[in-house]
Structures are given as C-alpha cells and as structure tokens.
Amino acid sequence: MAGDKGPLRLALAQLNPIVGDINGNCQRAFDAIASAWRDGAHIIALPEMMITGYPVEDLALRGDFRKASRAAVEKLASDIAAAGMGNIVVVIGYLDQNDYESAHARLGVPVGAPENALAVIYQGKISAKYVKRHLPNYGVFDEFRNFVPGRGTLVVRLHGIDIALAICEDIWQDGGVMPEIAARNPGILLVINGSPFESDKDDSREALISRRAREISAPVAYVNMVGGQDELVFDGDSLVANSMGEVLARAPQFHEGTMLVDVQGRLRTSNPDVVITDGELAEYPLLTPRVAPALDRGGELWSALVTGLRDYVAKGGFPSVLLGLSGGIDSALVAAIAVDALGAERVYGVGMPSRYSSSHSLTDAADLAARTRLNYRVVEIEPMVASYLLKLGFTGVAEENLQARVRGTTLMGISNQEGHLVLATGNKSELAVGYSTIYGDAVGGYAPIKDLWKSAVWELARWRNQLALSRGEVPPIPESSINKEPSAELRPGQRDTDSLPDYPLLDRILHRYVTLDHGFAQIVDAGFEPALVARIMKMVDRAEYKRRQYPPGTKVSARNFGKDRRLPIISKWAP
Numbered sequence: 001m002a003g004d005k006g007p008l009r010l011a012l013a014q015l016n017p018i019v020g021d022i023n024g025n026c027q028r029a030f031d032a033i034a035s036a037w038r039d040g041a042h043i044i045a046l047p048e049m050m051i052t053g054y055p056v057e058d059l060a061l062r063g064d065f066r067k068a069s070r071a072a073v074e075k076l077a078s079d080i081a082a083a084g085m086g087n088i089v090v091v092i093g094y095l096d097q098n099d100y101e102s103a104h105a106r107l108g109v110p111v112g113a114p115e116n117a118l119a120v121i122y123q124g125k126i127s128a129k130y131v132k133r134h135l136p137n138y139g140v141f142d143e144f145r146n147f148v149p150g151r152g153t154l155v156v157r158l159h160g161i162d163i164a165l166a167i168c169e170d171i172w173q174d175g176g177v178m179p180e181i182a183a184r185n186p187g188i189l190l191v192i193n194g195s196p197f198e199s200d201k202d203d204s205r206e207a208l209i210s211r212r213a214r215e216i217s218a219p220v221a222y223v224n225m226v227g228g229q230d231e232l233v234f235d236g237d238s239l240v241a242n243s244m245g246e247v248l249a250r251a252p253q254f255h256e257g258t259m260l261v262d263v264q265g266r267l268r269t270s271n272p273d274v275v276i277t278d279g280e281l282a283e284y285p286l287l288t289p290r291v292a293p294a295l296d297r298g299g300e301l302w303s304a305l306v307t308g309l310r311d312y313v314a315k316g317g318f319p320s321v322l323l324g325l326s327g328g329i330d331s332a333l334v335a336a337i338a339v340d341a342l343g344a345e346r347v348y349g350v351g352m353p354s355r356y357s358s359s360h361s362l363t364d365a366a367d368l369a370a371r372t373r374l375n376y377r378v379v380e381i382e383p384m385v386a387s388y389l390l391k392l393g394f395t396g397v398a399e400e401n402l403q404a405r406v407r408g409t410t411l412m413g414i415s416n417q418e419g420h421l422v423l424a425t426g427n428k429s430e431l432a433v434g435y436s437t438i439y440g441d442a443v444g445g446y447a448p449i450k451d452l453w454k455s456a457v458w459e460l461a462r463w464r465n466q467l468a469l470s471r472g473e474v475p476p477i478p479e480s481s482i483n484k485e486p487s488a489e490l491r492p493g494q495r496d497t498d499s500l501p502d503y504p505l506l507d508r509i510l511h512r513y514v515t516l517d518h519g520f521a522q523i524v525d526a527g528f529e530p531a532l533v534a535r536i537m538k539m540v541d542r543a544e545y546k547r548r549q550y551p552p553g554t555k556v557s558a559r560n561f562g563k564d565r566r567l568p569i570i571s572k573w574a575p
Helices: 022-038 057-061 063-082 101-107 139-146 176-182 201-216 297-316 327-340 359-372 380-392 396-418 430-432 455-469 479-483 503-515 520-525 530-543 543-546
Strands: 003-015 043-045 087-099 114-122 123-131 153-156 161-167 189-195 220-224 227-229 232-235 239-241 248-251 256-265 274-277 319-326 347-351 375-378
Touching: 003 022, 003 189, 022 043, 022 063, 022 087, 022 256, 043 189, 043 232, 057 063, 063 087, 063 114, 063 123, 087 189, 101 396, 114 161, 114 274, 123 153, 123 161, 123 274, 153 176, 153 189, 161 176, 161 543, 176 201, 189 201, 201 220, 227 297, 248 256, 297 327, 297 455, 319 327, 319 396, 327 347, 327 359, 327 455, 347 359, 347 396, 359 375, 359 479, 359 503, 380 396, 430 455, 430 530, 455 479, 455 503, 503 520, 503 530, 520 530
Parallel strands: 003 043, 003 220, 043 087, 153 274, 161 189, 189 220, 319 347, 347 375
Antiparallel strands: 003 256, 087 114, 114 123, 153 161, 220 239, 227 232, 239 248
C-alpha cells in the first residue's frame, strides 16, 4: 500500500577511522552505535570502509587483511547484540572478498578478489551484504573495476519502509545502479561514503543528492567519512535531502560526530531483498532537523589543510613538527596551519640566514613566532656554506643550491636529534615549474601546501588574518610577509620574477595546463603569449622527476601532483 509511514530515526555517523586499525575502528563504530541506540535511532549508517579505514591501497591484496576485516564485522555484530542493542540496524562499510567462483566466473572475477562492501547488521548477524558497483581510482580496486558486478541492488525493509543501499560512486553514475534503484521504487535511499574533500566539491555533492532524491521521489541520506589519511582529507558534510530535493539536515564539515534525523519514508511495494521487521513504529517526539552553516572557500581550505596535517601527525605518531622560517609567505602560512592543527607548543621554527638574507627575513620570522608563540631559534648557516665553498669552489647555481641544501641538512639533523617531523613549505606553483631544490627546500616528511597555487597562498593568508581580527585575536601572519616580493634570497637582489612570470599570470597558465589538460594551442587561444606558454609547459614537463621526490601533502584540488597527475619522467613528446 502507498502512503506515509511514521518517520524512521536515522543516525549518520561521520567518523575518522585509521587505515589498518581494525580493532580501534570497530571500537569507534561501537561507541557511535551505542550513542545512537541510546538516542532511539532505528538505523545507523557508518562510512564506506569504516572497519579498515580508507583508502587501503595494496593492503586490499593481503588475504590476511581481508579476512581480518570480515572477522571484525562478524565480531562487531555479536558485540552489539551482547550489549543488548541488537534491535538497531547497522549499515557499515568494510573490506571483503569474493568467495563465489561460480557466480562470478563468467565475469572473470577471481576467487579472493577484494570487494568494497557494505554489511547490514541486525540482532547479532549480518543480514545482508552489498558490493560497490562503481569503484574509484584509489589503489588496487581499479584492477577489478570492470569485473566486480555487485549484487544488483540491495533493498531492506525496516518498519514497513523499503531502504535502498548504495556505496559512494554508485550514485555518481547516471547509468549503472541508479536506474535499478529507481525501478525498485524505494522509500529511502541510504548511501555510505568515503568521499575526499576537493575545493568546490561541496556544491556538486549537494546538487547530486538533491537531484537523486527528485529522480526517485524519495529522501536520500548521505553519510561521509571525516579526517585525514595520507594525502587525502575527508570533510564529512553528511546530509539528508527530502523527496523534493530540499536539504533537510546537514552535519558540520570536518567535525567528527553523529547526526540524528527523523526521516519520513514512504511505503513501497518494491519486493525487498531482506525484511528486517514490518512492525509498526511507536510514536515519539520528533527531532528538529539541523542544517550546519556552510563554510566559505577560505574556511573549507583552511579546515582541510589543518585536518590533513593534524591527522598525519597524530596517526603517524609524531610528537611535533619542525620547519624553516624564512620570513616569506609560504613558511608563514605553513607555520600558521601547524599552530592551528597542533598547538604552538608542538611547532618548532628555525631561522637560517645566509649572507644574502635581508634584514626583514629574520625580523618577519621572529614576528611570526611572537604572534603564534611557536618555538623559535636561529641557526646561522654562513659558516657551514663557507666551509663547503672553500673545499668545493661552487659558483652560480651550484652555490645557490648549496645554501638550500645546507638548510635542508640542518632541518633534517635537528629532526633526527629531537624527533620532529619536518614540514616542507613549497607551494603548487613552485612544484609545477620545478622551482625548488632537491635535498634543500624539498626535504621533509609532509608538505601541507603542496596543492595550493601561490595565488591561493596569499588569498588564504589574508583570510586567516581576517578571521583572527574578527575574533579579536592577533593575526598570525605578518603583513610584511604577505606584501613583500617573493624571493629565495640565494644571491644578491634575487627575486622569483627573475626566473618566473608574476605568480597570478603563471597560475592562470598552470591552471589550464595542469588542471584542465589544455594543450599549447588552447592556452594561446585563451590570450597568453606563445613563447611564455611554451616555456612554462617545458618547465612543467621537465620537473616531473622533482615532483616524484617531494613529500606527500594534503590534496585539496581535483588535480594534485601525485595521485591525480603523473607524467612520464623521460618523454620526448613536445606539443
């Protein structure tokens, strides 16, 4: 029969798992489930690959890892029931493997192939399983992209409401699983996700969820992971849209927690795959839905960079971080991010002047240290550089790079002695054109702003200072660091513009070549000078070997160096 069925209380738990910490992740899941159960939730959804963390990359190829994941889901189901919470339905992502040779043989799926799976847990058992249909470009799942068939669609009936289940990219595809879901005519679509943050992705995500809700004329609930994992950062931003596509509830970005929503499903006649219960829902006071305010562009970027660094340090077990403070905008921005992520007491800055350093380099670095209260010291590198030059007689570029490498050696030596994680401070514009020194300013264990164009570095520094002023706080970044002309100060009077065009112009060309994959003719047709375009493209292509050796860093764009864009190191292609 058609008609309304009194609302389900749905819990969306946007949690921060750690890859490989199966026991810890299960405990995080159990705690969220217990909280939702106490709050009267009928069903709780947890993120994609919650049990193992995400992305697991080559760990998915380990048979013992897959079996440990499966065993953990089964134990979690038993633990929930043993705690007297068996009546809450749990939807959770985990790593499984194909054990059904006959069912998949015609598709070429080998037994033991990893499966990005979803389990439905009820009364101490796994009542149903669903395998992701469309797989992302994050590691070994690609190997089976064309073969993993899923199990059609999965629809479970809970209190008379048919709930269709899907995993992340399944709903991003206009073909594939979405027409099947629509044909099943569900009362609610519930999607679990491990969707990484990208600047401006939030708008497309909300539009997609709203569109899917209108297409199936039913509410769509979307739960996403939160936190940093290697170079990826997940922003949460879980949301529920009603059948008209209007956002009913939204969780805050970059914050771990569980959102409770009373969702008005509709009765359907979709012939569900699993009937959990057809029992009537008791009446209860309804919750007022909450829609967290959206962050602006600066707030999103800042939160992503802070989260990425914080979790890299925390999950990696590093006690503190160390960076060179030159008085310039890049190191100043990285220092401010680190202080917000870790607290000033865990951030160590080192000023390393040479004979070419300007007086304002040290004063600006000291000013930043005073504003942020991070730990600061000065190490004069001139005696060390002079000793090298006396022995080796370097001149020109070799001498310039020697200064950068002495600084890199100094930072790594302090790191070894004191246990800090060294932060590289290069930006995306510099990485693109190779404006960095291997074993010099490129040393480090993490590079927080490696996916930020130089133009965005300035923009974000101004945003952070304005945020401080709005709070009545001291802006962390000296205005002189923002306003001064960029220089590596490796020779007298050096400026970045000696080797590069102005950064706003450079970034516009790089955006077209790196992000949009435009060729020479397209970029020139957009109004750029042909000789400059040719020179910049050549610099980008020749710098691939440097980028391969740069530390990992937080991905905040659709095309970062590393996961998204890789060129052959040796190539004779000349557009």
